[in-house]
Structures are given as structure tokens and as C-alpha cells.
Amino acid sequence: MHSPTAPAVFTSPIDPGVDALWERRTELTPADGTARDLVVEAVDMLDAGHARVAFVDGATGQVVVDERARRAILLCFRLLEMRQTSAGVFHYHDRLPLKREFPGVRVVPGAVARWGSHHAPGTVLMPSYTNIGAFVDSGTMVDTWATVGSCAQIGKNVHLAGGVGVGGVLEPANAAPVVIEDDAFVGSRSVVVEGARVRRGAKLGAGVLLTASTRVFDAMTGEELPPGEAPEWSVCVGSTRRKSFPGGEFGVPCLLVIKRLPEGGRHDKLLLESLFREHGFAL
Ligand SMILES: CC(C)(COP(=O)(O)OP(=O)(O)OC[C@H]1O[C@@H](n2cnc3c(N)ncnc32)[C@H](O)[C@@H]1OP(=O)(O)O)[C@@H](O)C(=O)NCCC(=O)NCCS
Numbered sequence: 001m002h003s004p005t006a007p008a009v010f011t012s013p014i015d016p017g018v019d020a021l022w023e024r025r026t027e028l029t030p031a032d033g034t035a036r037d038l039v040v041e042a043v044d045m046l047d048a049g050h051a052r053v054a055f056v057d058g059a060t061g062q063v064v065v066d067e068r069a070r071r072a073i074l075l076c077f078r079l080l081e082m083r084q085t086s087a088g089v090f091h092y093h094d095r096l097p098l099k100r101e102f103p104g105v106r107v108v109p110g111a112v113a114r115w116g117s118h119h120a121p122g123t124v125l126m127p128s129y130t131n132i133g134a135f136v137d138s139g140t141m142v143d144t145w146a147t148v149g150s151c152a153q154i155g156k157n158v159h160l161a162g163g164v165g166v167g168g169v170l171e172p173a174n175a176a177p178v179v180i181e182d183d184a185f186v187g188s189r190s191v192v193v194e195g196a197r198v199r200r201g202a203k204l205g206a207g208v209l210l211t212a213s214t215r216v217f218d219a220m221t222g223e224e225l226p227p228g229e230a231p232e233w234s235v236c237v238g239s240t241r242r243k244s245f246p247g248g249e250f251g252v253p254c255l256l257v258i259k260r261l262p263e264g265g266r267h268d269k270l271l272l273e274s275l276f277r278e279h280g281f282a283l
Helices: 017-023 033-048 067-079 268-280
Strands: 054-057 063-065 083-087 090-094 216-218 234-245 248-260
Touching (some): 017 067, 033 067
Parallel strands (some): 216 248
Antiparallel strands (some): 083 090, 234 248
């Protein structure tokens, strides 16, 4: 997830011609072959992992967004034609094709990934959905019915448990995508959206709701932590805080840090997952 080679000033590896196309995007149509080729080339780079929409800068810890990459994705919706496709008895009508190349990735039947998403070798896709611009790093498992939204960034050795919903973000410009860092665990049916961040090694219990504005509290100290973030090497569950409204006092969702793990620490209850990782991930 961290990019140790991130330069101080980020330069997108994508052709700057994409920015020029963006400036005249309202004029573009699928008939513009040269423009289409440039955008397809950019999204091919995302698909192959040679470019990515966002990454965590190893030096600053900040999420750096490649706006050019995001623009290339948005331009696809202007420049690619609607096409009919089918798989057996299923028929589709869309502008974006599905991903075709999965080198070193286990793709269980029922898994769907759109072109322009990247899965590093050693990832496992159970019947799940990955949208364009998402990046899923090595050793990560996207479990059954989990969805990885557009441009979401998932680190190494992450487990997105069954039914997890990781939100996508294509617009507005500068909106940060969801980032789930290396060694994190996201429990069943949790929802992480709106540029929320699950920091390294954090374990989210089943049914957590984490948005950019979710407030976060440490159950040991009572301290309020930065909103929209699960702290690194923490165990968190969904909770509620009391809030007064003109109509009365109501419970509003929040994230509660119930434990801290040592750096690199695993959680006993999640050990089954590590056994599976060691013995079940071989291709
Ligand atoms: C978060 C989790 C790891 C915590 O496990 P733990 O560290 O052993 O903690 P405990 O089970 O002792 O729970 C501590 C407290 O938090 C509560 N709690 C646990 N999980 C919770 C959750 N998901 N949401 C809300 N509260 C939860 C417990 O009721 C307990 O409260 P209590 O002390 O009053 O009884 C675990 O409960 C969990 O949710 N695991 C994920 C399961 C999952 O999604 N598996 C994927 C299968 S594909």
C-alpha cells in the first residue's frame, strides 16, 4: 500500500494528453478514435497495475490521488460505445468490458471484475465484484459478495470478509478514495465508504459502518480520535453515541476502538483466516 518510491512531487505515469481531453470533454464522442485510444491506453495501465488512482505516500502517510487516472476513467463513459455482451444465458449492455487478464490470481466462478481494476498476483476473488480503478494488492482475499468500489485501494494481505461493501469514488474531483491498508481485516457485512481509511493492521468487527464523517472513540481512554479512520493495529466495532437533536436524543453510529494490538499483531479470533491464507491460497 505504501509506495516507498513515491517522489516528493507526484507525476502521473499516464499521458498528459488525457488532461487536454478532459478540458474538452463535452465535445468528445465515441467517434473520436485518437482520444479513445489515449484513454484506453491509460485504463490499460490501471488494469496492469502500471498506474493507480491513489496510493499512500510512504514519506508523509498522506493519500496521493492521481487525478489524471480518474479523469481517464470518467472519459471512458464518453468515448466508449455501448456494447452487447453475453456469458451463457446472461446478457449485458455496457460501455466498459470485463477484465480479461488475471495473472497469478485465483478467480472463483461468480467473481466479476471490470477492466481497469487491478489484482496483484496472489489475490483471491471469491464471487465478488471489483469496479474500475480499484487496486487490490497481493495476498488479499475478496470474500463472497464483497464489493470493491471504483478506485478503492486495498493493501496487501487484507481480508474483506463476506458481504463487505467498500465504496467507490469517481467524483467529485479531489475526493479521496477508500483506502484499506496492508494486513487489515474488515468483518462481514461492514461498509467502508466516502474516503474512509482503515489503517495498517486494523481489524473491523462484523457490521461496522465507517464513512469519512464517522466519529471514532477509544473505549480504553474515552479519547476521541480522528474521524473516518480505523487506527492502525486496532480492533474496532460499530457502536453508537448519543446526540441531541431538536426532536430529542438519538443514537448515531460511531466506531469504537476496543483493543490495541502490538505492531504486526494478529487477532486470535481471526487466526482461522491465517491458516486459510497459508494453505488455501495456492493456485
Ligand atoms: C471484532 C471482533 C474481532 C472482536 O472479537 P474479540 O476481540 O474477541 O472481542 P469480544 O468478542 O470479546 O468482544 C468485545 C466486546 O465487543 C462486542 N462486539 C464484538 N464484536 C462486535 C461487533 N462486530 N459489533 C459490535 N459489538 C461487538 C462484544 O459483544 C463484546 O462486548 P461484551 O464485552 O459486553 O460482551 C469479533 O467480534 C468480530 O466481529 N469478528 C469478525 C467476524 C467476521 O466477520 N468473520 C468473517 C467471516 S467471513
